[in-house]
Structures are given as structure tokens and as C-alpha cells.
Amino acid sequence: MNDCLFFGSNQLPTIFENELNKITKTIQFENENENENENEKQIKQISTGCFSTIFLFENxxxxxxxxxxxSKIKIEExxxxxxxxxxxxxxxxxxxNVFVKEEDIxxxxxxxxxxxxSLIEDTNDRIIEDIVSGANSIYLLTSNQNIYGIGSNEYGQLGFDSKTLEETEKPILMMKNVSKIFxxxxxxHIFLLNSNQELFGCGNNEYGQVGLGESKKEETKIQKLTKIQNIPKGxxxxxxxxxxxxxxxxxDQNENENPKRKLYSCGDSQFNGLGRREDTYEFTEIKSSLFENDYIIEISVGCDHTLILAYNSKxxxxxDNSYGQLGIEDTRLESTPIQIELPKLRFNENISNYHVSCGYYESFLYYSPFLSNLEEDLIKTI
Known part of the structure; x- marks a missing residue:
């Protein structure tokens, strides 16, 4: 058995019939073969957006x-x-290889x-190591540590002048020597971390979400990859x-202490996604007693809500919680961090074996220690 907790606006009406918003449900996937190895029954990853959700399995x-x-995604690889x-x-x-489904592409x-x-012009750059989706753009990190973008460039999120390049149906080179895409x-908007641990950003900056500081908050479109200054130490x-x-x-990797992890945010506070009540246009620490002395394992952000996994605070x-996407009973907005009460899960003795995935108005908490397979179990539920 595998535990997968879903809460928010119902994106899975086949499973949750006649239920719309504010759902908090545990999806349990039963195994048809009792002799099957436990490692073969785990979800590997869940990714969810505005209109669709994909469950990936270990096989x-x-x-x-x-x-x-x-429906099953029919890709031979x-x-x-x-x-x-x-x-x-x-x-x-x-x-x-990267396969994409997008109407404009x-x-x-x-x-x-x-x-x-296969559409990348440089044939030596066609092996992809990582992919990340923006709202309507997709980014590819190659084995040569080069970053390509494809899709919409309406806000300059591909790092080019949006007046001359509104969108592209082929991947275009954005930056070389990149280690991570965000x-x-x-x-x-997008952030790129280069091999020297320098951070660059571009795209929509209407609310200061690119983190360039007070002096840049009036620039609503950052159409050129720009170095982010005043990055917190660590x-x-x-x-x-x-x-x-x-x-x-x-x-923060202090040689004399155990590593500590801290959260920082930037943007406009009117949408309650900052973890604080005031605006900030450069990355500023989110302070909370819930994780001040804890170790943050993982974070996930939806349209305007955030979930955090921490060792002790769970x-x-x-x-935003207007659809119940924070997993709390009412729909009030939570501008500062709160702890979320969870129903008892089979594997809740070690929260580090869980992962969080936030969609626009929904969230998943799922168990995946071995990144194994639950395909047949999921099919059984639909």
C-alpha cells in the first residue's frame, strides 16, 4: 500500500466524484499481487499544473x-x-530526450x-539532463550545461526582447555554463544558477518577483538575463x-556547526505568498519558530501557496487557501507559516520519505522513498 494525500480543488474527478473544493483525501493505492515487492509500489513523482496532473512511476x-x-502516456523510452x-x-x-505537449509548439x-x-541545432547539445516548466515556457538543461528555452517569451522569460521574439517553436540557447534551472x-519568470554559483533572472517583474531590489521594481519586464545582487550567504x-x-x-554551511537551511522570499505581499505581511523586492528571510531550529527538507510552490517539509515540524x-490547497479546514489566507495537521499515514514515522507537489489550487503529499512503481495500483482506482 502507498499513501498519497491530496487537498485543494478537485483535479481528479474520476477518483473524487461529486466533490469540488476544500477536499482533503488520502488516496490509497492497493496492490493486486500481495507477493509483489514493496519497492515496486511507490510513486516516483507527481507534477501538477492548471489543467493537468501527471503521475510518474519507477518503471x-x-x-x-x-x-x-x-490515460497512459505512450512513450517507448x-x-x-x-x-x-x-x-x-x-x-x-x-x-x-524531451517530449513536449503544448498547443503553441x-x-x-x-x-x-x-x-x-531533436530540434536543437547543435547536435552535440541534444542530450538533456533536466527540464523545468514555467507557466507557458519550457527550459532544457543539456549534458554540456547549456540552457535552452522554448515556448512563450511574452515577458522576456526566454531572456530575449519580447518585441522581436514573442515565442519560439524550437529550443533557443539562453545561457551557457548553467548548473540549475528554477x-x-x-x-x-525564471532563475538560472551558473557554475560559479552566480544567480541570474529574467521575465515578469511586475511584483518584484525577480528579486532585483527596490530600484528595479518599476521594470515590469526583465528581458535580459540579469545578475541577482545581494543573494543571501550560503x-x-x-x-x-x-x-x-x-x-x-x-x-548555510558553517564549518563549526551542522548545516542550517533558511527560507527567503521576494515579491508583493498582497497575494499572501511571501510568508510575511510586507512587500520585499529582494530576497529577504522568512522567519518562523516552526522551522527556526529545524531542518527544511523540501519546498513546493503553487500559484500563490507554499508547502514546506521539515524534520520535526512535519x-x-x-x-492562498481559498480552495483548501493548504490542507486546513477553513479557506482563510495564511500570510505567515502555520503547521498543518495531517491524518495518520502509514509511513509518517519519517517525513523525509515524503515529497510535496503544489499545483495552482491543489497539493499532493506522497510517499516515495525508493522512487518505485505504483502504476497498476493507480489504474485500479480509475
């Missing part, structure tokens, strides 16, 4: 939910990662996945981007 197969029609934005879905295979067959890594399923572990804000996880959240 390299995936199931896609679009409205009420769940084993899948190692999936990513979903507002208007796109992308799949990275173990072989290093493939207008003739918008419901079919096409191989876009964006989000509702985000129209190693950047992750940056999760919402529509109006960004959340950064930093690890699950913590803040931001």
Missing part, C-alpha cells in the same frame, strides 16, 4: 490526468522526470507529445517560483 511509465480522462505548467507538459527520458497535433530535443508551473538549494513571488531555500504552509 518509467506515467499516467496523465486531463480533466476527467486519465523510460521516463525519468515529468513537469507540468499552465499550458504545457514535458517529459524527460532516461536516454536524454505543436499546433497541428496539440494533444500529442513531440521530441523537441521556475514554476504558474511562473512567467548554498542555493532550491528556488520555487509562483505567479507573483519567489521562494528561495539556502543552506508539514508547514502559507499563502
Amino acid at each position: 518509467g511509465k506515467a499516467i496523465e490526468y486531463v480533466t476527467e480522462n486519465p 523510460n521516463i525519468q522526470k515529468v513537469t507540468v505548467g499552465c499550458s504545457n507538459e514535458a517529459i524527460l527520458t532516461i536516454e536524454g 505543436n499546433p497541428q497535433n496539440p494533444n500529442e507529445f513531440i521530441n523537441i530535443s 521556475s514554476g508551473n504558474s511562473s512567467y 548554498k542555493i538549494i532550491d528556488i520555487q517560483c509562483g505567479m507573483f513571488h519567489s521562494i528561495m531555500l539556502i543552506e 508539514l508547514i504552509g502559507f499563502g
Whole structure:
């Protein structure tokens, strides 16, 4: 058995019939074969966006939910990662190929996945190591540590002048010597970390979400990759981007102490996604007694809500809760971090074996210690 907790607006009507908002449900996937190895029954990854959710399993197969029609994703190669934005879905295979479904990229067959890594002009750059979706753009990190973008460039999120390049159906080179890509399923901005641990950003900055500081808050479009100044001290572990804000996880590696992780945010506080009550246009620490002396394992950001996994405090959240996406009973907005009460889960003795995935108005908490397979169990529920 595997435990997967879902809360928020119902994106899975086949499973949750006649229920709309404020659902908090535990999805339990039963195994038909009692003798099957426990490691073969785990979800590997869940990625969810505005209109679709993809479940990925350890055997390299995936199931896609679009409205009420769940279906297997038919790709012959084993899948190692999936990513979903507002208007796109992308799949990275173990072989290093990327398949994308997006109406603007493939207008003739918008419901079919096409191989876009084969469209990179430099044939030496066609092996992909990582993929990340923005709201309507997709980013590819190659084995040569080069970053390519494809899709919409409406806000300059591909790092080019949006007046001369509004969108592209082929991957275009954005930057070389990149170690990590950061964006989000509702985000129209992006961050790139280079091999020297320098951070660059571009895209929509209407609410200061690119983190360039007070002097740049009037620049609503950052159309050129720009170095982010005044980055907090420490190693950047992750940056999760919402529509109006960004959340950064930093690890302070002091030689005399155990590593500590801290959260920082930037953007406009009116949407309650910052973890604080005041605006900030550069990355500023989110302070809370819930994780001050704890170790943050993982973060996930939706349109305007955030979930945090921490060793002792378990699950913590803040931001928009109008659809119950924080997993609390009422729908009040939580501008500062709160601890979320969870029903008893089978494997809740070690929260580090869990993962969080935030969609626009929904969230998943799921158990995946071995990144194993639950495909047949999920099929049984639909």
C-alpha cells in the first residue's frame, strides 16, 4: 500500500466524484499481487499544473490526468522526470530526450507529445539532463550545461526582447555554463544558477518577483538575463517560483556547526505568498519558530501557496487557501507559516520519505522513498 494525500480543488474527478473544493483525501493505492515487492509500489513523482496532473512511476511509465480522462502516456523510452505548467507538459527520458505537449509548439497535433530535443541545432547539445516548466515556457538543461528555452517569451522569460521574439517553436540557447534551472508551473519568470554559483533572472517583474531590489521594481519586464545582487550567504538549494513571488531555500554551511537551511522570499505581499505581511523586492528571510531550529527538507510552490517539509515540524504552509490547497479546514489566507495537521499515514514515522507537489489550487503529499512503481495500483482506482 502507498499513501498519497491530496487537498485543494478537485483535479481528479474520476477518483473524487461529486466533490469540488476544500477536499482533503488520502488516496490509497492497493496492490493486486500481495507477493509483489514493496519497492515496486511507490510513486516516483507527481507534477501538477492548471489543467493537468501527471503521475510518474519507477518503471518509467506515467499516467496523465486531463480533466476527467486519465490515460497512459505512450512513450517507448523510460521516463525519468515529468513537469507540468499552465499550458504545457514535458517529459524527460532516461536516454536524454524531451517530449513536449503544448498547443503553441505543436499546433497541428496539440494533444500529442513531440521530441523537441531533436530540434536543437547543435547536435552535440541534444542530450538533456533536466527540464523545468514555467507557466507557458519550457527550459532544457543539456549534458554540456547549456540552457535552452522554448515556448512563450511574452515577458522576456526566454531572456530575449519580447518585441522581436514573442515565442519560439524550437529550443533557443539562453545561457551557457548553467548548473540549475528554477521556475514554476504558474511562473512567467525564471532563475538560472551558473557554475560559479552566480544567480541570474529574467521575465515578469511586475511584483518584484525577480528579486532585483527596490530600484528595479518599476521594470515590469526583465528581458535580459540579469545578475541577482545581494543573494543571501550560503548554498542555493532550491528556488520555487509562483505567479507573483519567489521562494528561495539556502543552506548555510558553517564549518563549526551542522548545516542550517533558511527560507527567503521576494515579491508583493498582497497575494499572501511571501510568508510575511510586507512587500520585499529582494530576497529577504522568512522567519518562523516552526522551522527556526529545524531542518527544511523540501519546498513546493503553487500559484500563490507554499508547502514546506521539515524534520520535526512535519508539514508547514502559507499563502492562498481559498480552495483548501493548504490542507486546513477553513479557506482563510495564511500570510505567515502555520503547521498543518495531517491524518495518520502509514509511513509518517519519517517525513523525509515524503515529497510535496503544489499545483495552482491543489497539493499532493506522497510517499516515495525508493522512487518505485505504483502504476497498476493507480489504474485500479480509475
